[in-house]
């Protein structure tokens with residue numbers, strides 16, 4: 662048997678992938694839509710994570726510019742825990758490098774997303790239900806009001822339930838912000854190095870409803886997060902006495918160096934009025950994970966998120982041996 666075939670038939674036990682301690686082998690989250698089982702958080706992470714919200718240092722509110730409303734937990738997750746969490750999530754999650762075509766005028770342009778992405782969750786019109794006696798792999802998607810199974814034609818790509826590791830983080834973030842926001846989506850970005858980035862944009866899609874709250878958790882390498890006001894329209898220019906404010910908005914972008922464990926919550930009119938980005942950072946070889954928690958209210962959100970964060974290309978998984986993302990076989 663060739664080495665490659667042999668290793669295919671000999672799955673690496675979780676205890677070997679995580680030999681930082683002598684903990685019991687991990688349980689996994691499994692689902693028909695996952696390309697492979699996703700390990701649950703080991704108790705050395707899950708236990709302290711459950712207490713993070715009650716022990717947190719209070720966030721800073723940043724609302725000193727027009728339409729800006731941020732809550733900054735610096736950090737939410739203490740450094741050693743954030744480091745451990747970063748490694749486990751990078752090891753365990755399936756990632757994609759999505760390419761898609763947009764039409765600029767009449768010319769189709771091929772766009773290659775400059776980072777790895779993945780997504781889990783479903784909009785408010787549906788939910789995953791588990792038969793407590795059945796294998797968790799059989800969790801089914803049902804209509805939230807009728808309880809009827811969602812037909813496979815409802816979505817362009819089949820939605821994936823949050824694996825337990827991300828669900829634990831969702832609970833932690835919801836408890837820390839204690840503002841009654843309930844998130845139904847987890848979008849994960851992996852910036853492999855300073856060459857990976859996200860261009861200026863706002864997350865103000867209609868499928869998130871008006872003034873959405875978006876919570877953004879950083880793990881791994883620190884990166885600059887830039888915010889600039891959208892071009893100010895005629896309506897605002899007409900108002901008297903705001904010349905000074907206007908000048909203020911046209912100045913350099915606001916810059917936050919997001920460090921591991923930091924949580925930045927963008928609220929109120931922030932998405933409607935501000936753009937944000939993670940610019941490239943020349944020379945940085947370190948990886949960073951960003952997880953945004955969002956609430957999509959209609960199926961269009963689910964279709965959009967899976968199209969741009971999973972797509973139709975190959976699955977990547979972190980290889981400890983190679984120290985980089987590798988395409989998985991099959």
Ligand SMILES: O=C(O)CCC(=O)C(=O)O
Nearest residue numbers: 850859864877939951953
């Ligand atoms: O990586 C970050 O901190 C920001 C990510 C982001 O803006 C997004 O995924 O929409």
Ligand SMILES: [Fe+2]
Nearest residue numbers: 862863864937
């Ligand atoms: Fe964003």
